[in-house]
Amino acid sequence: MRPPRPRVGGRGAAVTLQRPSVDVEAIRARHPLPEVMAAAGVELQPRGHGYIGCCPFHEDATPSLSVDGVPDRFHCFGCGASGDVIDFVQRTRNLGFLEAVAELDGGQYREHALTLVRPGPRLRAAPDLAAAAIASERAFEINQLAWEHFATPVGTSFAAHYLQRRRGLDLEPLTHEFTGQRFVGHATHGWAALTEHLKSKGLNDDELIGMDLAMRTRGGRLIDTYRNRLIFPITNASGQIHGFIGRDISGHPAAPKYRNPTRTPVFDKSQVLYRPTHQPLAVDAQVLVVEGAIDALAVAAATAASGTTQRVAACSTNGVSASPAQVQAVLALTHRPPRIAFDGDDAGQQGTVRWVAEACLKQRSPVLATRMPPGTDPADWLATHGPNGLQDLLAAPSGSAADDVPTTIVPGRDIIRALLYKADDPIRDAIDLIATLASQLPSTERRQLLRDSAAEMTRHGWNPCDTYAKALEEAMSEQPNHRPAVWRPAASPSLI
DSSP, X not given: OOOOOOEEOSTTOOEEOOOOXXXXXXXXXXXXXXXXXXXXXXXXXXXXXXXXXXXXXXXXXXXXXXXXXXXXXXXXXXXXXXXXXXXXXXXXXXXXXXXXXXXXXXSHHHXXXXXXXXXXXXXXXXXXXXXXXXXXXXXXXXXXXXXXXXXXXXXXXXXXXXXXXHHOXXXXXXXXXXXXXXXXEEEOSOSSHXXXXXXXXXXXXXXXXXXXXXXXXXXXXXXXXXXXXXXXXXXXXXXXXXXXXXXXXXXXXXXXSEEOOOOBTTXXXXXXXXXXXXXXXXXXXXXXXXSSHHHHHHHHHHHHHHTOTTTEEEEEOSSSOOOHHHHHHHHTTOSSOOEEOOOSSHHHHHHHHHHHXXXXXXXOOOOEXXXXXXXXXXXXXXXXXXXXXXXXXXOOOOSSOOSXXXXXXXXXXXXXXXXXXXXXXXXXXXXXXXXXXXXXXXXXXXXXXHHHHHHHHHHTTOOGGGHHHHHHHHHHHTSTTOXXXXXXXXXXXXXX
């Protein structure tokens, strides 16, 4: 329904707009906000007096969306989006106020929304129910059939051209080295292209929904989950596909930048890593952990172009969060500490801190942090500097960060800040942790960790008269196979 046309009187008469009266409170009552949002694919979990979920308006790795905490309102603490049910429909469908009201009351909105299923106190979408009946072997088979649709010669050619033209990412060296492997495909903008293809291969509705490849509208029609996106397969070392990452290329402001699968029989976001390649690695190989699939693919392409595919592995957790299982999987790839190279923004910095807390504090394994220039991600850097730019991402740690080039550091200060947040005995706990981490590092990186940890302990008042630094040096001398650190703390500044 469109707003009424202006009513124009006689010559020279003023133009007036007749806007029909809308009972906003009645609209909200007829269409509860949590139900509309869950029906649109936003997974909500009860929290306090309302719900929380991942925001659909930006890349949200951890839930930052509050729904019904304030009755009939939503608010994202990440991107600031907020409003009521009408605002939500306006944003997701790019509609005006009256058009959004018409979508809700006229039923057109339901035609594009997922069927809402209520399995209990938690609001969930239908794929969770259908997935339980699919065996893992069948799930891998279904994903392979879907990939064959996404990765046709036309689809892969379009995706490769898009990446080269828009992101400066040349896949030719990678496809030349890994002959026959397809790294990126394309989901067209059609509403049911994949659905119809897979049905022609014998798949039924429950399989399509359970594998999160299709969703059912309220009108009962199945439509594709992935539309107008680059498609990156999440594979294991055997070549089986666990799921797909969809990168939006429509540019629509309401479209989530990335679309990951919901949980399926072979996909759990907290258990898998995206790795473009699974080649055997050299003993001294380095692992670069990046945020997104395009970053990981750009690093892999740069290693192919520079002949270093066995010495460098790129992987992504599809965001800046990291589960214990994902950190363990990264640590298992090589004996060297992994490098965390997230985007040069606040989210990237916060993600690095989370990685430091999980790897260093909980799993007591050291990591390095490669800090990107502000507003830059690894794919951007490699697009500008070519394969030689990979050397900047893998440079030896330095003691300070620069604003115009990637800088790798030993995140001693971040480790101490994370530890002090929960330490029972700060000096004892810091000595125990830092000594354990330092014993796993070569001499240069070990010195940086000892120096920076002492500086941060001093800043927080936990190193009076070098108490912490001296005790740490003594603890280091007791470590098995200890080699003297050739390091002495600077004189402690006056404590404030």
